[in-house]
Amino acid sequence: MTGARTFSSPLDLQSVRADFPILARELANGFPLTYLDSANSSQKPAQVVQALSDHYLKHNANVARAMHQLGAEATAAYEGGRDKVAAFIGATNRNEIVFTKNASEALNLAAHTLGAALKPGDEVVISEMEHHSNIVPWQLACERTGATLRWFGVTDEGRLDLSNIEELITERTKVVSLTWVSNALGTINPITEIAAKAHAVGALVVVDASQAVPQFPVDVSTLGADLLAFTGHKAVGPTGIGVLWGRYELLAELPPFLGGGEMIEVVRMTGSTYAPPPARFEAGTPPIAQAVGLGAALDYLAGIGMDKVAAHEQAITAYALEGLLSVPGLKILGPTDIADRGGAISFELDGVHPHDVATVLDTRGIAVRAGHHCARPVHERFGVQSSTRASFYLYTTPEEVDALVDGLGFVRSFFKVA
C-alpha cells in the first residue's frame, strides 16, 4: 500500500465524477474502471452527451445553406459553439476560430497554408518532443518546398533544450511550431519566451495546445502564438472536432487548405475566389453537432473553473509522481518535479515491457497507454522503444493513483522482477 500521503484538491471529486457515468463502470473480473488515459482521450460528462443528443433529436439540419427554420437553428447552434470556443481561449474575434476534424487536421492546415510561402533556404523549427502530428506535416511541407526542418533537442530532465536557441532561431526561420505541453513527457514549454525570439526574427509561431487547453486556463491574446491547435475530445468534448485559432490578419492572408462547399465566394469554371476566414478553411459540411458538443464541454469546464481544474491536475500529478517514484525499478521519462509539468507521466518499469505492464493493469480495470504515444523521436532521445503512460484529469482520484501504484507492484511480482 502507498500509505497516508497528503492530497488536497479544490474540486469536489464525488460530484464531478457523478457527471461522468462511465467512471462508475465495472470491468471484467469485478474490477472498477480506473481510467488513467485521459491524455489519449478524456471521458465525457452527461451534459455533453445531452447537448449532442438534443441537437440531433431537435435541431438537426445542415448549416448556412439550409433556408429553413431548422437550418437557422442548426446554424445558430454551430456558430454558438464558435463563440464559446473563442471566449474559452481568450480570442477577441470569433472569426479567428476555425473548426477542423481534430488537432492533426488543424496542424496540417497550418503547415499547408504557411508552407505555401516556404522556399529553399527557409527554415522551420520544431522540437524533438513533438507529437507526430506536429512533425510529419512540417516534414511534408519542407519536402514540397525545399525548406529545411530543424529542431530543439530535449535535456536529460525532459525539458526543451534552449541552449542553442540563438543558432536555431535565425533570420532564415519562417515558422516555429512547438507543443505547449508534451503528451509524452508532460513538460510545459515556455511558449511566450520562445515566441518573442521567433517574432524578433520575423518568424510565425504555431502552438500545439492539445494537452494544454484541457488542463489549464489559456489566453491566446497574451500567449504570443500566431496559430494554435487543439482537439475537442481531450477536453471532455466529442471526437470529430478540432480547432485552429489564428490571428485574424494572418488567417486573412493565408491561402485555402481544402476546397469545396462553403469555403468559396464565387466559383467560375475559369477560377474561384474564396470566402474570408473562418469559412475559407471549413470546406464541406462541418462537424455541426460536434461543435455544439464542444461548446457544452467548454461550458462544463468553465463552470467548474479552469483554475480549479489546473490546481487539481497539479495536485493529482504531484501525488502520482510521489507514488510512482516509490515503485522499485520504475524510471520516469520527463520531469519528476511538478514545476511546469502537466498531468501525463510516462515511465519504464525495469524488466517488464510496457505492453505487458498495460495488459496486466488492464486485467485489474486500470486503463493506461503503452507504446510510443505518437512521439517516437522523444522515446529514441531517451534510448527507449516505448513506455507506459498514466494520465490524469479533473475526475481522477488519489485512490485511482493508489490502485495504479499497487497494480505496478502486482506487475512486478507477476513477472517475477520483485
Add this chain to the structure above:
Amino acid sequence: MQLDSLYQEIILDHYRSPHHAGLADPYDVEVHHVNPSCGDEVTLRVELDGDTVTGLTHHSVGCSISQAATSVMSDLVIGKPVAEGMATYEKFLELMQGRGNVEPDEEVLEDGVAFAGVAQFPARVKCALLGWSAWRDATAQALAKKEGASNV
C-alpha cells in the same frame, strides 16, 4: 481476461530466453518489421537450402508476447520445408483469429498452443504475429532471389 491464460509459463520461458536470438551469418535475406502502432521491432535473417529452412535468427525488441512468439516460431520452422512452415503459420493465424473458439493442434503448433489465450486479448494478437510476418516476408524474398539466380 484471465492473466494466466495469456501469460502461460511456456511464453514467459521463451521471453526470458528466446531461442535462435542473435543475428547469425550466413543468411540469404534480412528483413526488419515493426508494429507502427506500438513500436515493437524484429530483425530477422533466413537461410534456405532449396526448399528447406536451414537458418533463422532474429533480434527482437518488444513485449513478451512478440518475443516469445518469434522464439516459438523459430523452433517450428527451422529444418522444415518452407511449405510446411507456411501451413503452420496458417494454423497459428487461425488460432489467433479464433477469439478463443479454436482448439489448437499441439501436433502442429507445439509450444505455439500456449498462445491460445492471446486470442482473447484482441490488442495483443498483432504482437504474436509480428515475427511470423517477418519470416514470411524474408522467406518469400529468399525464394524469389533463388529463382532469379537459377533463371540466369
